[in-house]
Amino acid sequence: MDRPHNLFAALRAAFPADLDATAIESIAPDGSTRHYSWAELDQASARIANLLDAHGLEPGARVAVQVEKSVEALALYLATLRAGLVFLPLNTAYRSSEIEYFLQDAEPAVVVCTPAAFSWVSRIAFQAGTQAVYTLGDDQSGSLLERAAHHAGTHTPAPCGADALAAIVYTSGTTGRSKGAMLTHGNLLANAVTLKDYWGWQQGDVLIHALPIFHVHGLFVAIHAALLGASKMLWFAKFDPAAVVAALPRATVFMGVPTLYVRMLGEAALTRAAAANMRLFISGSAPLLIETFRAWQERTGHTILERYGMSETTMLTSNPYGPDARFGGQDERRGGTVGFPLPGVDLRIAGATDQPLPAGEIGSIQVRGASVFGGYWRMPEKTAQEFTADGWFRTGDVGQMDARGYVHIVGRSKDLIISGGYNVYPAEIESFLNELPGVAESAVVGVPHPDFGEVGVAVVVPRAGSRPQPAELLAALKAQLANFKIPKHCVLVSELPRNTMGKVQKNLLRDAYGGLFSTIK
Ligand code: MLC
Ligand code: AMP
Numbered sequence: 233m234d235r236p237h238n239l240f241a242a243l244r245a246a247f248p249a250d251l252d253a254t255a256i257e258s259i260a261p262d263g264s265t266r267h268y269s270w271a272e273l274d275q276a277s278a279r280i281a282n283l284l285d286a287h288g289l290e291p292g293a294r295v296a297v298q299v300e301k302s303v304e305a306l307a308l309y310l311a312t313l314r315a316g317l318v319f320l321p322l323n324t325a326y327r328s329s330e331i332e333y334f335l336q337d338a339e340p341a342v343v344v345c346t347p348a349a350f351s352w353v354s355r356i357a358f359q360a361g362t363q364a365v366y367t368l369g370d371d372q373s374g375s376l377l378e379r380a381a382h383h384a385g386t387h388t389p390a391p392c393g394a395d396a397l398a399a400i401v402y403t404s405g406t407t408g409r410s411k412g413a414m415l416t417h418g419n420l421l422a423n424a425v426t427l428k429d430y431w432g433w434q435q436g437d438v439l440i441h442a443l444p445i446f447h448v449h450g451l452f453v454a455i456h457a458a459l460l461g462a463s464k465m466l467w468f469a470k471f472d473p474a475a476v477v478a479a480l481p482r483a484t485v486f487m488g489v490p491t492l493y494v495r496m497l498g499e500a501a502l503t504r505a506a507a508a509n510m511r512l513f514i515s516g517s518a519p520l521l522i523e524t525f526r527a528w529q530e531r532t533g534h535t536i537l538e539r540y541g542m543s544e545t546t547m548l549t550s551n552p553y554g555p556d557a558r559f560g561g562q563d564e565r566r567g568g569t570v571g572f573p574l575p576g577v578d579l580r581i582a583g584a585t586d587q588p589l590p591a592g593e594i595g596s597i598q599v600r601g602a603s604v605f606g607g608y609w610r611m612p613e614k615t616a617q618e619f620t621a622d623g624w625f626r627t628g629d630v631g632q633m634d635a636r637g638y639v640h641i642v643g644r645s646k647d648l649i650i651s652g653g654y655n656v657y658p659a660e661i662e663s664f665l666n667e668l669p670g671v672a673e674s675a676v677v678g679v680p681h682p683d684f685g686e687v688g689v690a691v692v693v694p695r696a697g698s699r700p701q702p703a704e705l706l707a708a709l710k711a712q713l714a715n716f717k718i719p720k721h722c723v724l725v726s727e728l729p730r731n732t733m734g735k736v737q738k739n740l741l742r743d744a745y746g747g748l749f750s751t752i753k
Contacts (some may be wrong), residue, residue, distance in 0.1 A: 237394040239417040239424075239456075240313035244274065244389070248462040252527035256303050258467040259475065268303050276304065276384035280311035280376065287363060289341050291316045291390065292397055296340035297364075298322035298331065298353065300370035301469045305647060306455065308344060308368065309445070313417070316390025317342075319399045320412075321446035323654075325714035328352055333352045334402055337359040338412060338609065342366065347374050358421050374431060394418030400609050401448060401543040404657040412609030413544040420543060422602035423546040426574050431485075431512060431537070432553045433461035438483045442468040442476050442492065448543050449517050449653065454487050484511040489653030490520045490685050493536065497527055507532040509561035512553070514539060516570075518655040518685050519641065525567035540570035542627060544618075546603045548577050549639045550593060569638040577601040578624075581633050586620045594642055597631045598624035647738070649678035651687050654716045658688065658738075661709065661717060666710050670698035676719055676727050677741045681749045688719035689745045693727060700724070721748055 234356075238655065247255075258266045268276075268719055284295065288305035294314045299305050312319040316697045322331065324346075335343065335356050345353040347367040353649050354365040367374035398420055400412040406552045441457040443450030449708035450575050458465050466479050473495040476486070480502075493515060513528070516539045528536050539669050542545035551571030552564055565571070573579040580588045581595040618626050628646035633639050649656040659678035665674040681687040696701055702722035723745070729737040 237396070237417050238313065238316065238389040238392050239398055239421050240277070240310055240423075241389040242421050243313075243456065243459040244458045246462055247274065255462055256306075256465045256467050258303050258469070261470065261472065262477075263475070266303075267674075269605060271541075273303070273310070274305060276307035276380075277310035277314055278385050278387035279380040280308055280381045281314040281387040281389075283376075284315040284317060284342065284385075285729055286383070287342065289315075289317060289321065289363075291392060292318055292476040293342070294318045294338050294340035294358075294400065295321050295342045295344065296320040296322060297336060297344045298324060298326065298349070299344055299346055299368045300324060302366060302368070302370045303466055303467060304372055305370075305445060308376065309451065309455075313385055313398055314389045316392045316396065318397045321399070321401065321451060321541075323446050323714060325716055326354065327712060327714055329716060330714060331361075332356045333347060335362065337409070338400060344376055346370075371564045390419055394421075397420040399452075403543045404655060410616060412610055413605050414607055414609055415546070415605050419546065419603050419605060420452055420456065422576060423452070423574075423611050424460050426576055426603070427547055427550075428460045429455050430550055430553060430574060431457065433457060433463065433515070435462070435512070437461055437463040437485055437511070439463050439465045440468070440476055440479055440483045440486045441465045442471040442486075443488065447517075447544060447653075448489065448541065449489065449524065452546055453516070453541070469491070471495075473499050474501065477506055480506050481509050484509060485514070486510065486512070487514045487516075488627065489517040489529075490515055490524060491518075491652040491683060491706070492518070493524050493528060494683060494685075497524070497531065502529070502531055504533045507534055510534060512537060516540060516547075520567070521685070522567045535565045536567075537565050538567070538570055540629075540630075540639065544605045545577075545599055545601075545625065545627070546605075547574060548599055548627075549573050550577060551638075562734065564640060569634075569640050571639065572637050573599075573639070575601065579639065581631060582624070584622075586622070586624070591633055591635050594630060596634045596645060597627045597629045597639070597641070599606060599627060600624050600747075649676075649686050649688050651678070651681070651716060656688055656717045659692065659715070661688060664709055664712055665692060665705065668705055670695050670700035670702065670742065671705070672696075673728065675736045675738060675741055677738050677745065679746050679748055681720070684720075684722065687721075687743075687749065688717070689748060690719040690722040691728065691741050691745070692722060692724050721745070 254267045255270040256268040272740045343357040343365045368375035368376045398417045399415045402410045477499045539550035549570045630643040631641045661676045672693045674692045676687040729740045
């Protein structure tokens with residue numbers, strides 16, 4: 233094993249000397265607050281780590297978690313790292329068929345769910361061979377904390393190497409099954425250190441944390457940077473634009489997906505004065521429209537810093553934080569671009585045979601570096617396909633690097649819709665739609681949406697003699713799939729446009745339905 237490299241130990245080492253200071257101020261929807269000190273965060277994660285240790289699990293055992301956002305849920309994440317186990321976060325919107333797949337595939341030793349979901353989640357978990365199912369509510373309720381309270385508030389982090397698995401993050405597949413991206417302690421720590429430096433993390437920074445903590449953005453990018461920077465977090469369990477705008481004067485850094493910026497721009501209270509204390513606004517997970525970038529600049533006087541990443545790699549590129557020597561010391565955050573490859577990331581634009589293309593040409597974005605994952609959980613063939621012969625990871629994004637080195641994302645080779653920062657795979661929705669009574673075939677395409685950036689539209693061909701109701705089709709989907717995956721509109725057509733090879737021409741469908749939401753404000 234290489235040198236001890238527990239990610240928790242690195243985060244813990246960055247805690248401030250004054251452990252009684254507030255680490256997290258959790259702000260409830262009614263405005264009431266609860267303060268958690270650094271010492272409390274340390275002790276809460278130690279107690280849960282000791283509870284996990286008591287199960288005597290092998291290193292690499294999985295801890296699958298589907299709970300509402302809370303500081304205790306964060307302590308559970310830290311505890312899992314601390315115990316040298318593998319954290320497997322699950323979107324709270326996932327329904328039973330989705331959870332069944334993840335638990336059967338990952339075979340977690342421990343599952344933590346909400347008290348309300350215990351009966352159905354535990355049934356699935358025990359069938360998948362799980363040893364223990366705990367519950368955790370967003371009000372400190374549940375068996376996890378009850379049991380952890382019996383354990384000591386100190387714990388020595390498991391001495392794992394940089395290659396030890398820290399997390400498995402499932403990303404849906406363009407075809408077939410979801411894939412679990414395996415991220416190591418080394419992957420996550422490398423990215424965290426880079427981001428803290430690149431974004432000029434400063435003493436006294438206060439981060440507004442209003443993203444979910446079951447995806448890379450809220451869980452790794454935001455939390456690791458704040459903890460490594462010994463920064464206080466203002467913690468919102470659910471994004472509320474008015475509450476976040478009201479918190480700006482007490483904060484210095486905000487991270488969000490573009491939808492959050494769009495919604496905050498809808499608040500009259502968002503003004504230059506309200507944002508005067510802020511140092512940095514960061515956007516990612518989906519394309520930030522240039523109109524949003526400009527409107528934000530005009531309204532607040534701040535230039536949003538856009539960055540780009542993915543679950544398999546964590547963060548890959550970023551616009552520069554501050555004056556960059558390459559441009560004569562001018563601050564050059566450019567809207568419509570995702571900036572430069574981060575230090576430690578190699579990025580190339582490649583052609584059809586994986587050959588690097590010159591500046592200005594459009595091709596596939598391929599990457600390698602310390603933060604790039606090692607592969608998909610129990611899918612060696614899929615992993616091999618996603619890496620080139622010379623070891624570069626195929627992101628599935630299509631882009632261009634301009635003469636100054638800025639990366640522009642111009643499209644995706646993967647059939648994917650990014651809606652409000654969540655990924656929705658048309659193939660998955662189509663496979664469910666095609667099983668519904670009265671449906672002969674279907675195609676799901678992404679179209680522009682003023683709030684979510686992009687949303688799905690289902691185009692359905694009924695079976696001969698059937699006339700299924702679009703609303704009923706969507707309701708049937710909703711019974712089986714996470715709500716954010718449900719197309720926002722469904723139309724019936726007599727046939728799908730196909731090319732001479734028989735492939736559905738989704739571009740024609742996108743053109744046909746692209747204006748559906750353009751007038752919605
Ligand atoms: C909610 N809905 C969505 C949706 N979120 N539909 C499409 N896309 C979404 N993202 C559904 C709801 O279920 C509801 O349907 C209806 O749309 C309206 O919901 P809402 O009340 O407006 O939604 P809200 O709860 O406010 O959530 C919106 C949101 C949330 C933008 C705050 O989606 C969110 O937190 N997004 C951030 C996602 C994120 O963190 N992504 C990072 C991935 S990591 P109904 O029918 O129930 O009424 C990654 C890597 C990287 O990509 O680079 O960072
Ligand atoms: P995920 O699989 O959820 O990690 O989503 C990763 C995908 O989100 C990437 O492959 C991109 O397609 C997209 N993405 C992330 N950041 C950006 C960005 N700033 N601009 C455009 N697309 C982005």
